[in-house]
Amino acid sequence: MSGHSKWSTIKHKKGAADAKRGKIFTKLIKEITVAARMGGSGDINTNPRLRTAVLAAKAENMPKDNIERAIKKGTGELEGVNYEESTYEGYGPGGAAIFLESLTDNKNRAVADIRHIFNKRGGNLGENGCVAWMFDKKGYINIEKKAVEEDALMETAIDAGAEDVREDGENFEVITAPEDFEAVKEAIDNASIPYLEAEVTMLPQTVTNLEGKEAEQMIRLMEALDDCEDVQKVYTNADIPEDIVNSMN
Structure with a gap:
């Protein structure tokens, strides 16, 4: 599995998203x-930012009432909690980089x-800036190869402003600048091309290959961080073999 596929793709393969819909x-x-x-x-x-958040909520089939209540809490129309944004950085087993975003009261x-x-879980929380430089903020759309012809996807995505369309095993990855993500996603939607995931995320510039026990420990660390109520998103540059991901389902 390519490290560029990020932790969200590992979660998708492990089926963790459906099992934890309440936390999502x-x-x-x-x-x-x-x-x-x-x-x-x-x-x-x-x-x-709100438009992106609402699109993500709709993609997870969140009820419209829940979305509207959340917006009203943010604008002050309804009483709500005041959350503070922070980022944290560190290292996992084998020296893999971890970058996470937090919203907490x-x-x-x-x-x-x-x-x-x-x-x-065998990691080490580091100082701010220790690994952030290893990641780039990008729009990311992950599409199964069997869902579309490469030429058709390339034409649709590049014409809409995508930076790159590349292969990753059985999937295509469409990469965009954050500001072009919505336009590219809309073009792919309009072309009726189904995708596994679509989000603005942090993509690693390089990957750290993990095997065996270190790979298993890394998955457990990432799952624990993802389960933390104050953690919004977790990113890593770990490259974890497909068979290890599958064996831990």
Whole structure:
């Protein structure tokens, strides 16, 4: 498995997303609330971050009422929790880089819990900046090869502004600048090309190959971080073999 496929693809292959839909909804609601507050508007047409968050929620089939309540909490129309944004960086087994985003109403609790998870699972929480430089913020769309002809995908994506269309095993990966993500995704939607995932994410510039016990430990560390209530998203440059991912399902 390519390290460029990120932790979200590993979760997809492990079937973790469906098993933890409640936690996914909680994280999406946090993001919608903060996006509405930080963007100064509950209108998705004038608030790009909110628009992206709402699209992500709809992709997970979140009910419309839940989305609207989250927006109103962010704009102050309904009483809500004030979340603080932070990022944390560190290393996992084998020296793999880990970058995570947090939204929390208690920063002291968040950092204590995150440090505990790193220590317990064979990782090491580092200083800010220790691994952030290894990642680039990009739009990312993952499509199975059997779903589309390469030439058709290439034409659709590049014409809409994608930076690259590349192969990763059984999938195609469409890479965009963050500001071009929505236009490229819309073009792919309009072409009726199905995809496994579509998001603005942090892609690693290089990968760290993990095998055996280190790969298994890394998956357990990433799962524990992903389960933390104060963690929104987790990214890694770990390259984990397909057979190890499958064996841990």
